[in-house]
Amino acid sequence: MRVHWLQHADFEDLGCIGPWLAARDTVISSTRLYAGEQLPTPDDFDVLIVMGGPMNIYEYAAHPWLRAEKALIRAAIAQGRQALGICLGAQLIADVLGGPVRPSAESEIGWFPLRKTAEGGRHPLMAGLAETFLAFHWHGDTYAPPPGAVRLAESEACAQQAFAWDGNRVLGLQFHLEVTYDNAVAWFRHERISPARYVQTPEQILAERKAFDANNDGMRAVLAQFL
Numbered sequence: 001m002r003v004h005w006l007q008h009a010d011f012e013d014l015g016c017i018g019p020w021l022a023a024r025d026t027v028i029s030s031t032r033l034y035a036g037e038q039l040p041t042p043d044d045f046d047v048l049i050v051m052g053g054p055m056n057i058y059e060y061a062a063h064p065w066l067r068a069e070k071a072l073i074r075a076a077i078a079q080g081r082q083a084l085g086i087c088l089g090a091q092l093i094a095d096v097l098g099g100p101v102r103p104s105a106e107s108e109i110g111w112f113p114l115r116k117t118a119e120g121g122r123h124p125l126m127a128g129l130a131e132t133f134l135a136f137h138w139h140g141d142t143y144a145p146p147p148g149a150v151r152l153a154e155s156e157a158c159a160q161q162a163f164a165w166d167g168n169r170v171l172g173l174q175f176h177l178e179v180t181y182d183n184a185v186a187w188f189r190h191e192r193i194s195p196a197r198y199v200q201t202p203e204q205i206l207a208e209r210k211a212f213d214a215n216n217d218g219m220r221a222v223l224a225q226f227l
Helices: 017-022 067-077 088-096 119-124 181-190 202-204 209-226
Strands: 003-009 029-030 048-049 080-085 103-117 132-143 150-154 160-164 169-173
Touching: 017 029, 017 209, 029 150, 048 067, 048 088, 067 080, 067 088, 080 088, 088 103, 088 132, 088 160, 088 169, 103 119, 103 202, 119 150, 132 209, 181 202, 181 209
Parallel strands: 003 029, 003 048, 048 080, 080 169
Antiparallel strands: 103 132, 103 150, 150 160, 160 169
8 A cells, every 4th residue: 555645844744643554564655845845646646644734725825835735635536546634634635625614713722522423423434433532633724514525523612523525535634633742742842822712731732641642542543444
């Protein structure tokens, strides 16, 4: 299996997904979009993983590669490739499938519970997660469900937390099951946050060491179903 992943910022990597893939019969490649690297074609991979990033999906002036990235995602899905998007990646996938992205009513940063929708409770991609589970969040935007998508999860702050499209082939996760403790430490070196209703302090977030382990267990459970 050939997996290609798209990186939007040097401090946002695959997290726990990397070791999980490396332990299997997987050829892993990547494009560092922020560094101007050339994108592949859908012929170069079987699975596309689109990671998160601090930018908005419509910031074309600041990040002109966004247009080419969207074209690749659209082509990959049209040609039958599997696609997994996380946070910004989920928003990019939603956008190319016809689900517009907009600012969320509430930013959501930190540890907040999610609950499966009725459809999510029956969907195989969510089979390894509890009906209600804690996850790490870091987003200020949200998306409308693309036509034909199945809504899988929601939180108090955000109704659109996960979707599947075309059965198990395309998955978007607004939340960050992949983030490890070390990832979070690195993110706080680059981003400043102000506490709010659904925004915790860095100290609150990093104090939950065991939550990171459970978070990553959830990511591995989803990957086992998706791949």
